[in-house]
Amino acid sequence: MQITKTSILSGVERTREIDVEPEQLQAWKDGMLIQEAMPHLSDGDREFIQTGATQKEWDDEYREGS
Numbered sequence: 001m002q003i004t005k006t007s008i009l010s011g012v013e014r015t016r017e018i019d020v021e022p023e024q025l026q027a028w029k030d031g032m033l034i035q036e037a038m039p040h041l042s043d044g045d046r047e048f049i050q051t052g053a054t055q056k057e058w059d060d061e062y063r064e065g066s
Helices: 022-029 043-051 055-065
Strands: 002-006 013-017
Touching: 002 043, 013 043, 043 055
Parallel strands: none
Antiparallel strands: 002 013
């Protein structure tokens, strides 16, 4: 499924293909923990769904803040 999100770190909108079903997204939106709703996804894919941020953005954010 294609997921489009705007990064909370950069404001950049991106679309990624992520192996997730609409029912899993709804379960998460309804309050289930994302790791329980979508246990097969990588941490990076779950982070993208939650925040729109990429691993590179997080790495850059932490590098600048150190």
